[in-house]
Amino acid sequence: MTELVREISENDQLRADIYQLLAALLRSQPSAELLQFLASLEVDAEDDSEMTKAWLSLKLAAEQFTSEQLEDEYFNIFYGVGSGEIMPYGSWFMTGSLMDKPLALLRQDLQQLGFEREEDVKEPEDHVAALCEVMGVLILEAPGYRQLAFYQRHIGSWIDRFCTQLAKTPSAAFYGTVAQLAKAFFEVEANEFEQLQLDIPVNCPGSEAEKVAAEKIEPTTSELAS
Numbered sequence: 001m002t003e004l005v006r007e008i009s010e011n012d013q014l015r016a017d018i019y020q021l022l023a024a025l026l027r028s029q030p031s032a033e034l035l036q037f038l039a040s041l042e043v044d045a046e047d048d049s050e051m052t053k054a055w056l057s058l059k060l061a062a063e064q065f066t067s068e069q070l071e072d073e074y075f076n077i078f079y080g081v082g083s084g085e086i087m088p089y090g091s092w093f094m095t096g097s098l099m100d101k102p103l104a105l106l107r108q109d110l111q112q113l114g115f116e117r118e119e120d121v122k123e124p125e126d127h128v129a130a131l132c133e134v135m136g137v138l139i140l141e142a143p144g145y146r147q148l149a150f151y152q153r154h155i156g157s158w159i160d161r162f163c164t165q166l167a168k169t170p171s172a173a174f175y176g177t178v179a180q181l182a183k184a185f186f187e188v189e190a191n192e193f194e195q196l197q198l199d200i201p202v203n204c205p206g207s208e209a210e211k212v213a214a215e216k217i218e219p220t221t222s223e224l225a226s
Contacts, residue, residue, distance in 0.1 A: 012139050015192070018185055019136035025178050026088065027129035029074035031067055038062035051188060054181040061177040076171040085169040086162070090126035093158035102126065106154050110134070113146070128162060131155055144196050151193050159186050 008016075024034060039062040043055045078084040087093070091100045103126045110117075110125060115134060117125065131154060138147045163183035167176050 008140055015189070016136045016139040019132045019139065022178075022182055022185070023129045023132035023136065025175075026132065027127075029067055029070040030062075035062045035065065035067060035070075050184040051181075054177070054184040057177040058181050061174045065174050070174055073171050073174060077166070077169050077175055085171060086165050088128045088162070089124060090128070090131060090154055090158060091124070093161055099124065102154070109150065109153065113138075113142070113150070126154070128159075145200050148193050148196050148200065151189070156190065156193070 024030065030038070038058055041055060041059045043059055044052060045056060076084065077086060078088055087098070089098055089103075090106070091098055091102045094100070094102045103124055106126050113134075115137075123130065135147070135151065135155065138150055160183065163179050163186065166172060167179035167183070169175070172179065
């Protein structure tokens with residue numbers, strides 16, 4: 001049997017790469033190699049888009065900091081002594097508390113999608129870095145309706161607030177530019193998924209319309225007994 005190979009567009013590859021970059025930056029302070037990569041980016045300074053401005057700011061910041069310097073900045077923002085300056089968890093932004101219902105729903109969805117938690121990972125699955133990693137994989141490997149469903153259910157409602165708060169944290173110097181890039185990127189993503197939602201047929205597998213229809217036609221226990 002011939003194995004079907006999914007063609008990945010240049011735009012989707014770029015989106016996946018940015019998700020993975022954000023995941024790396026939000027998971028821990030950037031390594032020397034990652035800072036060197038960011039500092040060497042070629043950015044068109046004449047482009048006036050918010051994404052280009054963000055890339056340029058991140059590039060300049062990467063030239064000014066070392067990984068050792070950013071270790072303290074990362075710790076103060078995300079951990080701190082007692083608590084960090086921001087909570088990087090989806091449940092916190094959606095409900096105001098940790099380990100809440102959104103995390104349980106996320107774990108259920110991750111299991112259905114085939115993702116398994118690594119034994120050495122201590123952070124809950126709704127850490128923003130983990131969610132970015134998942135989105136990066138889904139863009140390359142999953143159909144559009146699954147990408148859309150995951151984004152809407154677990155990211156879209158709160159990620160802009162996270163980016164805004166990250167930019168305002170007292171310790172954010174380098175991470176202020178990370179927040180700028182993330183905010184600009186997720187604004188583009190919101191438009192991307194809005195268009196995707198318009199393009200997906202209402203009877204697409206996994207669509208909300210199909211789920212509602214299935215619930216309406218599925219017989220109840222009392223109907224089966226009658």
